Amino acid sequence: MCVFSGWRCSVADPTSAGVLYVVATPIGNLDDISARALRVLGDVALIAAEDTRHSQRLLQHFGITTPLQACHEHNEREQGGRFLSRLLAGDDVALISDAGTPLISDPGFHLVRQARAAGVRVVPVPGPSALITALSAAGLPSDRFIFEGFLPAKAAGRRARLEALREEPRTLIFYEAPHRLLESLEALRDTLGAERQVVLARELTKTFETLKGLPAGELCEWVRADANQQRGECVLLVAGWQAPEGDEAVSAEALRVLDLLLAELPVKRAAALAAEITGARKNLLYQVALERQSK
Known part of the structure; x- marks a missing residue:
């Protein structure tokens, strides 16, 4: 038995349950749809679509007549049981979003989770992702x-x-x-x-x-x-963050203290004292001190 938002279901019999296909569709150029995606969309009993009006245009372009039902962010939790009932009854269902791969900043997570919890086989049909x-x-x-x-x-x-x-x-x-x-x-x-x-x-x-x-x-x-x-x-x-090197890796206060000490002490001793005073790493201050002495 599985429970989602008060809705109960039995665990699927793998020999009789349908398959939930998670199908990627083009993000712009319709030529990017795969032959496998077209075959699956044409063969399933039902397509769960983020926006049925938008997806209907895609299906019409490729001559696919499979029925559509809405599965979007506002109804996904409530309507998941309807799709799951079809799957448990033996129907194959395809999940698509308006463009690209479902679930990636698009609806579908709740339906996929419900299907997996009920023992329904979930099959990805990969393709475009922005x-x-x-x-x-x-x-x-x-x-x-x-x-x-x-x-x-x-x-x-x-x-x-x-x-x-x-x-x-x-x-x-x-x-x-x-x-x-x-x-x-x-x-x-x-x-x-x-x-x-x-x-x-x-x-x-x-x-x-x-x-x-x-x-x-x-x-x-x-x-x-x-x-x-x-x-x-x-x-x-x-671009990811890159740790600064040399002078840029040391705070302005640590550099000020280091410069004051370098005016009176050897490099090694100045770096050690500056590290004790400021909390900066001694090895780093030593390298900075060498660089500043060589200028």
């Missing part, structure tokens, strides 16, 4: 990255989120609505620094695709000067 598409062409480190979804809509929330990520060394990826793009870029500039490298990936795979990388301060002004860049679907990719 964050991976953007990362593949951004020119920022891609071996380690984190996806943060949408930044908070309110300024204070945005600042708090970015402050928490200030010293995150991995590449940061955000989605952003076009009407908040400039505000978010300004928040990135003010919180992470005007020199932090940022890439705007906009309208990916569409006619007016943009991939523009600049320091945060310059990218703000570039977007501000061109209203066309404040339209369409946007992904922001931000």
Whole structure:
């Protein structure tokens, strides 16, 4: 027995239950849909769609007549039981979002969780994803990255989120609505620094695709000067934090103390005393002291 929000279900008999397919659809260019996705969408008994009107146009383009039912953020918890009943009755169901891979800043999590808890087989049908598409062409480190979804809509929330990520060394990826793009870029500039490298990936795979990388301060002004860049679907990719080296890694107070001591003491002794006084690392202060002595 499984229970979700007061709704009860039996655990599926794997020999008779249907399959829930999580199907990725194009983020712009319809040619990006896979042959497997088309076959699954045509074969299932029902498609759970984020926006049935939007998805109907996709299906009509490919001549697919499978029935659609809405599964979006406002009804997903309540309607999950309806889809699960169909699955438990033996019907195959496909889950799609308006574009890209479901669940990635899109609905579907609750339905997938319910299906898995009920013993229904969940099968991913991979395909387009805006964050991976953007990362593949951004020119920022891609071996380690984190996806943060949408930044908070309110300024204070945005600042708090970015402050928490200030010293995150991995590449940061955000989605952003076009009407908040400039505000978010300004928040990135003010919180992470005007020199932090940022890439705007906009309208990916569409006619007016943009991939523009600049320091945060310059990218703000570039977007501000061109209203066309404040339209369409946007992904922001931000270079991860890099620990400063040399003088930049030492506080201004530690440098002041070190300079005073270097005027009277040998390098090694000055670095040791400066470390005791300021709490900075002795080895780092020693390296800085050597560099300052050599200038």
